Amino acid sequence: MRTGLDIMRINAADGKAIDKARAIMERQLKQMVRLVDDLLDVSRINTGKLTISKEGLDLQSVVGDAVESARPFIEGQNHELTVSLPPQPVWLLGDATRLAQVLSNLLNNAAKYTVRGGRIALEGTVGGGQLKLSVRDNGIGIAPQMLGHIFEMFTQADSSLERSSAGLGVGLSLARRLVELHGGTIQAFSKGLGQGSEFVILLPLAGAPAAEAPRPAAPPRTRRLLRVLLADDNVDFVNGIGTLLRSMGHTVHISHDGVQALAAAEAFAPDIAFLDIGLPQLNGYDLARALRRQPALRRALLVAVTGWGQQKDRQQAFDAGFDLHVVKPISFERIQAILAGERQEQVLTQY
Structure with missing residues (x-):
């Protein structure tokens, strides 16, 4: 990222060089x-604070999110990915974000430990009241002595210095814990080094949710300019967001502590306030x-911006008077969506 900034500074007039540097920085930031x-998540596992929110889920949507997340890396490695799922709807009871995280971790691992141009397959089958999900690859495989330890924290199947794309050795341990929280199991299989690997997840099936009455179509949105209060002590971040919002025509006030924000809010009368916790x-x-006690601000949209995304954190935010709870890092696209009227929560950070 530092090199990318240097490229952008030195080649300020070269559009192609700047676009290339920006693409590099975006990949590294992700x-x-x-x-x-x-x-x-390691900290949450170790302290017993890792939790999930269960709801009725369609397998197709979970797999779609996981593949969408992993696809850029898979395609970057020139791998062939095939996905095979049952033709009928398959319903689960679970946390959509966390299950997609499990599958994307497995797909990324398969891509990481497979030589360029390899094959990866994601397959789902049902039977006996269970869903079986399998992620197979024709990559480097797993040594027999490693199979019993592959889900332990900080374990890596290949720790050689030559494999520069290796991560922290956390993904599989996290995947196992998340699968267990869903009442399922996960196992690793491999015939040995150089013979690929397979990870198999078993999850209980759930009945299809009751059909909801159709909702009336929402009226088309019209873009309007807003008064936006930004309160965050991360000066570079909040000033950067403020610059982008002003370039769109919005009126922005920035505060770097809570007292400043409270003093400014009554006179500024924001339509929306993004407040760091x-x-x-x-x-x-x-x-x-304090803002909710001001009559002029009772109808303002208050958005909590925080590094904590557990259910108790969201509930604490709502109890304090927030309308939305988003987890850092919040993207500018997400801010734009909120300004446009989308009030869905961002439960956890998206990769």
Whole structure:
């Protein structure tokens, strides 16, 4: 990323060089976010705080999200990916984000430990009240002595210095814990080094959810300019977001602590406020409560921006008066969607 910034600075007038540097930086940022998220999940596993939210899920949508997440890396390695699922709807009871995370971890692992131009297959079958998901590859395989340890934290099937794409050795341990939280199991199989590997997940099936009455079509959205309050002590981040929003025509006020934000809010009268929870002097929860006590701000949209995404964190935000709870890092695309009227929660960081 530092090299990319240097390229952009030195070649400020070269559009192609800047586009190439930007693409490199975006790829590296995604990798960095993934590593940080894995480390946060390690902490949650070790402290017993890793939880899931269960709801009725369609297998097709879960697999679609996982493949969409893993596809750029798979295609970047010139692998062939085949997906085979039952033709009929398959229903599960679980956390869509976490199950997609499990599958994307397995697909990324398959791509990582397979020589360029390899084959990866994701297959789903049902039987005996269970769903069987299999991820197979024709990659480097797993040594017999490693099969019993492959799901242990920080274990890597190939720790050689030549394999530069190796991660932290966290993904498989996390995958096992998430599968277990869904009442399932996961196993690894391999005939040995150089003979590929297969990871098999077994999950209980659930009945199809009751059909909902059709909702009336939403009226078309019209773009409107808004007054946006940004409160975050990460100066570079919040100033950058403010610059982008102003370039779109919105009126923006930026504060770097909770007291500043509270003092500015009454006169500024924002339509939407993005508030960091860990603000100096006055935290985001107390700030939201104070804003809700101001008559002019009772109908403003308050968005909690935080590094914590567990159910208790979301509930604490809603109890304080927030309308939405999003987990850092929040993308500019997500901010644009909220400004456009999308009020769906971002439950966990997307890779």
